[in-house]
Amino acid sequence: MTDQTALPLYLQGRFAPVPDEHSAADLTVRGSLPPDLDGLYLRNGPNPLPGEDNGHWFTGPGMLHGMRLRGGRAEWYRNRWVRTRELEGHPFIRENLTIDLTATPANTHVIRHAGTVLALCEAGLPYWVTPELETVGPYDFGGRLNTAMTAHPKKDPVTGELHLFGTGFAAPPYLTYHRVTAEGLLLDSRPIGVPGPTMMHDFAITERHIVWMDLPVVFDPAHAGRGGVPYRWEAAYGARLGIMSRMPGSTHVRWYDVDPCYVFHVGNAYEDERGRIVLDAVRHDDACFRKSWGDMGGPTSTGGLPGVLEPGHAPASAVLYRWTLDPATGRVCESQLDDREAEFPTHNETLTGRPYRYLYTVSGDGIAKHDLARGTRHTHETPGSRYAGEAVFVPAADATGEDEGWLLSFISNDDGEAGELLVLDAAELSVQAVVELPYPVPAGFHGSWLPETEERRFLS
Template structure:
């Protein structure tokens, strides 16, 4: 049988295409002039990578200008693993350029980077052609997370790398000009899958959770280990020791925003999995299913909040909803500062949360719904004044959906020339 990660909405497409003058329903705001890029795994025809996370990265791009959708194109990221079949681990050790670059795509200091957490980023052009791996002048000697955080005030890029051997976790900081200016170890007891982190005005927030690496497992060598424990760490951005807070066992792929409240506490919102919810998801995207897990068990995360109090050393926990959601996004002009609105996606919907009054809005999309990227309007008077961009796939067709972020109403829809497989993360790259 074809595994789940090669079928249905996850099924890869077989080739690269270009299309121009795409059909638009509604009216694209002229202010949306730039490129929407989205990354995700896409094995070549006939390949079975053994896990959804292991497929070669493919970028899908839509060029918007002056109220028109000028083009769509898709390109594999031509990493060493793609062009040379170079092994990630060889006779000389780990090759950080032999990766898939399949998780995210961002722009910083004029460079567009395709990211995966296992190795170096790959630079690509605005037309999605691959330039090559980036190690920031030889200064980066670890992997780079797929979830870096750009400070909206300084332009600095905060990120980390994790590995199989000590140091297990290393924090890095790029200047606004793209120079790697700081690297320091964050001490953790062992190698875990650290997918995301958070940044506040004065702190870095770490998730040290029980998805643990063991080389002998083979394949995707991570599994849940209760004995590892679960904790959240807070490190001063200016330097100093990390303060750790014990939390209930869980896993987090993606955080929302984090900030320091008026009492100096750290508030963190994220999509949280219990072990019971994580197991069916991990089995499904790895081509396996634990027979001890009921087939109908939910594999979804729910929105959760931790409030970390440095005065007491205690973490308060509270679920914010019981709806299954993922891929939280927000107005990143407020990254690290208190924000009111959080946007998430369910299987066939966009869900907007008001983190101040606890309310939520749901917009059904009629298909498999990708991460909703928030684009602020120029001169916006309100935090949610802007648009949400998401790729929605239903059957053999896909569209780029543009919603008004204030009320989730339709603004426009761009019909894409092919089905876009369900993938990971994307970015809006405004015209420069």
């Protein structure tokens, strides 16, 4: 029997990987699933092979967890590894020191664009998977994508375009912007000037701009080749936010210096009535980043995982923040939106890049709804050893308000018990339904709701 106390935190309790792939049908539902939840909920996350430790929470091979909902029923649940070249044993850095962009864990996010489901990880190319969670292979947009692809692309809800970027660490360009049409054609790639190999995990769009985050977590060659993720906090690098026009061909970025911090995840961004750029995200200060990075396996000290408070730990300084960038004055205003720890912010994606009111986050005590207009927070608590994952918002079919819809979240257990799919009414944070799973679901990263209506549109 494995001594759990001897394992790193990212292999214990609710983070413990599952050893097998499963399929289950006609799952038990407590409560009532809304009839217009007709589609597939997918979530990605790292899941090392039995007996393996990849050295960092971020580097375990990706496993997809999926549930098909239709007609008030939970038709099936499946979990499948994304069968990448890395999972087959191919190295990311070859013997001739070139990089294999297909040797990626594909473990961070999963989206669908132009009818194609993609498992994402910022280290390399996405992997094409089927709606049944089977792996097709690496996906490079018909040979047009020659950089890595962020795990956090942004789809414009009006144009249908997908905005994304790739980062590099060996040599410039360290940042490349890409734009994909609503039909799935990558037709625009531009190098963007940044001074070094920063770990840019996320970014934002507004109706007319791209928002970059050039922050002081950078590639550390001293730790390259030792396993894990060789990035560390480097205060001398500086911290700044950049605004770039979405006009075709634009590469000019106006930079705004900000207080040193790191951002794993953006909530949303928009242009206000005065033409200022408003960015909402979860801000980690120096101490919080070093603590969380250490327990995830990075080259720094110990501490708690982002968005998770272990018993006896002081509150983490990972909180919702707002940056307001004023092109007229060149100034930036920084303000904290909430004083409680948060991570994995989500919103109604029909308002991506546009003014909005509500954000949903995950904390140690459950799922929180933030009313940014009133400055209030309401929490649905998950009791005992049960912990919520990222809450994906699904708008109701006949919604007239921003928060009319549901939140979907896989529930993981510290005690190794089977998981659940939690369905909350997003307006009230009340429980709409719980789908019982026959197997544990480890804590993971990000997911998406793939409505059946959208799939039919691309297949027709």
